[in-house]
Amino acid sequence: NWLRGLLRIGIWQKRAKQYFPDTVKTITNWFDEIIAYFDNRTKSGLVEGINNKLKLIKRSAYGFINFENYKNRCLLSWAF
Template identity: 45%
Template sequence: MGEGTLGLIDWLQKAEPYYKKSVPRIKRWLAEVVGYFEQRTTKVIVEVINHSLKLLKRSGFGFRNFNNFETRALLF
């Protein structure tokens, strides 16, 4: 763990009496928050792919079989 992570954990312990709703939420997502600041990675790409597939699924009622849907999905 980095120095910033340890500082955040220390701050969360001190802030818990003041931010009763926020601190548990931050603790629950701590790995993701730390991952973003350490590696600058997010799940945006996965979310874009999921959104595109859902959109394709909604508009794909005219596909005659699954192979047509699969081919179209792989073109994204």
């Protein structure tokens, strides 16, 4: 259950801190979001997909003169 998982993550973090300090820090920084998943079963996959698509358009749009062209390109990618 939720509380048991929370306890196990805490125990793992204590043991793993000396071996995986960066991972423990990342989990600590995102702890509220991790817990929110278990509360609401919300996922960030859709948002991550949108961000990935925008980054791809931005990379391919190198050299666009103004923001309006970038905005139109983004809007067109979702219209079709």
